[in-house]
Amino acid sequence: xxxxxxxxxxxANCPTHEYPMNGWGAHLAAxxxxxxxxxxxxxxxxxxxxxxxxxxxxALLAEAGKGDLVLIQFGHNDQKRPHLAARTGYAANLxxxxxxxxxxxxxxxxxxxxxGGTSLAEAETSSTxxxxxxxxxxxxxxxxxxxxxx
Numbered sequence: 001x002x003x004x005x006x007x008x009x010x011x012a013n014c015p016t017h018e019y020p021m022n023g024w025g026a027h028l029a030a031x032x033x034x035x036x037x038x039x040x041x042x043x044x045x046x047x048x049x050x051x052x053x054x055x056x057x058x059a060l061l062a063e064a065g066k067g068d069l070v071l072i073q074f075g076h077n078d079q080k081r082p083h084l085a086a087r088t089g090y091a092a093n094l095x096x097x098x099x100x101x102x103x104x105x106x107x108x109x110x111x112x113x114x115x116g117g118t119s120l121a122e123a124e125t126s127s128t129x130x131x132x133x134x135x136x137x138x139x140x141x142x143x144x145x146x147x148x149x150x
Contacts, residue, residue: 001035001036001067002069003028003032003036003039003068003069003071004039004060004063004068004070004106005038005041005042005070006072006073007042007071007072007074008042008046008074008075008076009045009046010023011025012025012026012042013025013040013042014044023042039060042073043056046074047081048074048090048094049081049089049093057097057100061100061101064101064106065105065106066105068104068107069106069107072094074094
């Protein structure tokens with residue numbers, strides 16, 4: 001099974017010269033390696049629009065297939081652009097992404113959230129990242145047991 005990630009810097013593997021900064025996606029493979037391969041297409045500064053324009057979404061779709069899981073986390077770069085407001089362009093882009101993933105018989109979800117409303121993308125400290133990884137592992141395990149997107 002593959003877990004394919006689409007998102008911005010909060011998900012991305014950052015270049016080594018930016019160490020220790022990394023998005024949560026950089027830490028996911030170590031938590032799921034025994035049952036899934038992680039493909040991280042996330043890019044710093046990306047919006048739902050630029051992710052498509054730069055060909056990252058097309059590359060992700062080319063890799064995705066039946067039974068795979070696509071996790072999407074965008075938002076803070078979208079909100080900087082008036083035409084990508086939450087109820088207009090941003091929502092339309094997410095609906096399009098959902099339809100395209102479903103057409104491949106893969107599942108799609110937005111990234112899970114930690115207790116207290118902190119998203120995995122907002123996890124910054126080492127202990128929080130460890131908790132985020134445990135949360136993601138539990139969430140992905142639940143997804144597999146239920147064979148549907150949570």
